[in-house]
Amino acid sequence: MKSESTLQNVLNFTKIEHTAFSLPLILTGAWMGAGNRFPSTTVMVLVVVAAVGARVFGMAMNRVFDRHIDRLNPRTAGRELPSGKMTVSMAMAIAFGGLMVYMSACWILGGWCLMLSPIPLVPLLAYSLLKRFTPLCHFGIGLCLALAPLGAYVAAAGHPGFSAAVVLFSGFVFFWLSGADIVYALMDVDNDRLNDIHSLPAWLGVSGALRVAAGIHLLAWFILAGVVRIMGGGPAAWMALATAAVFLGLMYVPAIPLPKRFFPISTIAGIAGSVAPMIA
Known part of the structure; x- marks a missing residue:
């Protein structure tokens, strides 16, 4: 039972299944890098492995840095580190394992992937620290994920000569996730104020933060529309774009619980x- 409990703690801690959150973005970046088609299976597998490793590294370090903050928040106090279910040394070992998986995939991909591999590690390490200094901390996590399609592009293309479409798509990812993180932070607004944690909801209030997030999401949608237009998108692409607009709008429906938003x-x-750029 102890080994099962330890395994369950590791699985809960890393939440590898949440990599599915970023996989579509990575696939789109690789698709663009290969010339609007998918690259070889080997490249795709290595890109996914690198993404999983990077996410485990970033998640683990985030939880290590935030363990004392998490202990103060009733919503997060039950997490593995603040609750004592996991030691810091084990969490660091998991982070190191994720780092080794990421670096190994980049090493096998070689070339520009290996040379540029340290760049994503900087925001992955730093984003969780931003809430201690600035209410703009939400853009840190946006930056982390915005680099994912660019990295996949390099892996598929073999060079960092980014197209206008992938740069714009990365901008969509940046603003989409940054806005979503602002909405997510609404759950902790009272705790953030009580414990001097910087966030836009704590700074501007719920209504002010929602207005900022909505403006950011509107910008994200227009950037995505620009991607579809550049790629000569047909009806299917515009339907995907309309779907994105509907679900972005649903994030601001008060009747929907915040976690589900x-x-x-x-x-x-x-x-x-x-999906929109790939079916354009």
Whole structure:
């Protein structure tokens, strides 16, 4: 039973299954990098492995850095580190394992992937620290995920000569997730104020933060529309774009519980946005 409990703690801690949150974005970046088609199976597998490793590394370090903050929040106090279900040394070992998986995939891909591989590690390490200093912390997680399609593009293309479409698509990812994180942070507004944690909801209030998030999501949608237009999108692409708009809008329906607005609603908006360029 102890080994099963330890395994369950590791699975809950890493939440590898949430990589599905970013896989459509990565697939789109790789598809663009290969010239609007999918690259070889080997490249795709390595890109996915790198994404999983990077996410485990970022998630583990985030939980290590935030363990004392999480202990103060009733919503997060039951997490593995603040509750004592996992030691810091084990969490660091998991982070190191994720880092090794990521670096190994980049090493096998070689070339530009290996040379540029340290760049995503910087925001992955730093984003969780931003809430200690600035209410703009939500854009840190947006940056982390915005780099994913660019990395997949490099892996598929073999060079960092980014197309206008993938740069714009990365911008869509940045604003989509940053806005979603603002909505997610509404759940902790009172705790953030009590414990001097910086967030836009704590700074601007619920209504002010929602207005900012809505403006950010509107910008994300227009950027995505620009991607579809550049790629000469047909009816299917515009239907995907309309689907993304509907689910972005659902994130602001008060009757929908906040956790559901973040997942699965914001996730579906991101998936629809990822599909749009590939069916353009």
